[in-house]
Amino acid sequence: MNVLEAHVARSLEKDGAPCAEVQVRTDDPQCEQVLAYFSLSADQDYDLVSIVRDDADLLTDWFDNSMHTAYEDITMQWFENESLKTDWGRRETFKQQVLSSGQVREDLKRLIG
Template identity: 75%
Template sequence: MNVIEAHVRRSVERDGATCGEVEVHTDDPQCENVLAYFSNSGDNEFDLVSIVRNDADFLTDWFDNSMHTAFEEISMQWFENRNTKTDWGRRETFKLQVLESGQVREYLHRLLG
């Protein structure tokens, strides 16, 4: 799966940490639209905290409702290898594709300062 486009939506709290919410469009037909959450890391970079599938149809469900059943945590299943362990290489590749898309990295620096 490759990132086609990504843009920062807003700052949100996830598990007690301030995160940047990034809307990501991919070439994966099963998960074309996902939300990726990034937090600051100690090395002036960002950690990929989680990925959420976003199946909401914004024509009929136009309000941003995080309690909606269309939002499903998929971080583990997306990057799981045959041994049911995290494929850190694939996860890091996805993270870098998102951060390098447009001005995502710059916006996250401003947002999370």
């Protein structure tokens, strides 16, 4: 999958650490819209914390609909290889595509350091 467009939506805390939520549009027909969460790494770069499928739809999600999962963590399934291990090369490629899209890196620096 390739990143077509990305922009930082907001800052928030995830598992007690400051993070930023980035809305990402991809060329994957199964997951055209995802939310990628980034935190500041020890080497002053950014870590990709998780990816969530953004399948929210006002027509189905305007009320408590237990039949529909609008936000699902897909980090493992997106980057898992045949031996059920993380494909770090694919994960890093995706991360770099997001960070180099538009003003994402600058906005992350402003929001989380």
